[in-house]
Amino acid sequence: MCLLFLFFSWFGYSQSIDNSNLRDFLKKHVSIEGFVNYEKLVRNKEDLQIIVDGFSKVTPNSSWSLNELKAYWINVYNINVLKLLSGYYPLKSIKYIDEPFKVEFINVNGIMVSLEYLETVIIKEMGDPRMYFALNNTCVSSPKLNRAPYIAESIDSELENSAKNFVNDTSKNYFSKTADEATLSPLFEWHSSEFIGDYELISFINKYSETKKISTTTKISYSSFDWNLNKENF
Template structure:
């Protein structure tokens, strides 16, 4: 399928699906995350692999629920974040052990995620479905299992708590000195490449960052550069 046809098809799934509202029970997702993600946001990969059957059941369950025009925007946002994060866990668990997601050939382009009978990739979800939602905070809720990635929340995303969750995700990521550096002595900032990759989604990058940044503000005179992305698998160092 060419890119134009694929984009059209995915947007139809996002915007035009008909059907009755489907209630989402996040209890299984919550239990799974509590068991496989540490308080610091690190994934327990060995335990994850041992429980692949439970993970697969969650992924299949998510694939049977499709956003439709009866859903609220928070419901749809939460759905796509959960689909991305749990399918990322599935992908890594299928190839583990590995030192980096990049050890998998073109991992973000593999069409293994079933949405309404159509196979899509992680890139499709991030750069089509989530981009279409118009909320750049969502990028800080996505975990790609790498050291430079936003941390994986131990709570699944839900419509009821979404606003607080997204605000927390953005604030935590921007103020994480391992992801972004803001000099206290010079007018310099070194940002995560996530801001560069999704530059068109931030109408006013300075204002967006300043909304969440603690202790310091950046200006139009701030010298902004971007760090390299560390794709090493995010795990606790013992």
């Protein structure tokens, strides 16, 4: 049976998610700027494992709203990235791990899946490219890691903020003074097939950019991705 079919077609009762442990953990290990204290993270691997296990015991089903699914999968992705890296730290980059995004270590309803599967199948199925700017893969060029869990009740405003913050981050995206040239994060290139319709790329950039607006005549290129750890001791 297709795993995606299992996730979205299984009928059952909605399960409430207690994000209190995740909320406390993120506040203790992530700075306001989004830097992760990996040394402290490794020291508290048991607490991290408890949170990971808690998510694996919750099974999304057809009674869940789209907002509940979005919040759940973002949180699952982000906490499992930290889980994966904590098993190999110290290292300078997640890329020092052999094919880190293809490792099937995430337990979802008894089936082991990879970060790549979450991102390219399950999250893609949500049809909301704003979600990619809420996913943190520990790297300098990745979106900022939120200090609080994503929750269904406010997921839309949270995703709006994530997209807005990323587009306006000058370390990720550059726009020339006349906006005739733009150098964008490779995230936009990697997910180019999903920037269509209501989320067409130019419209998406212009919706969230607080400075420059681009057009069909703007020469767009993509920067390289810095895979070094986005870390800070604090």
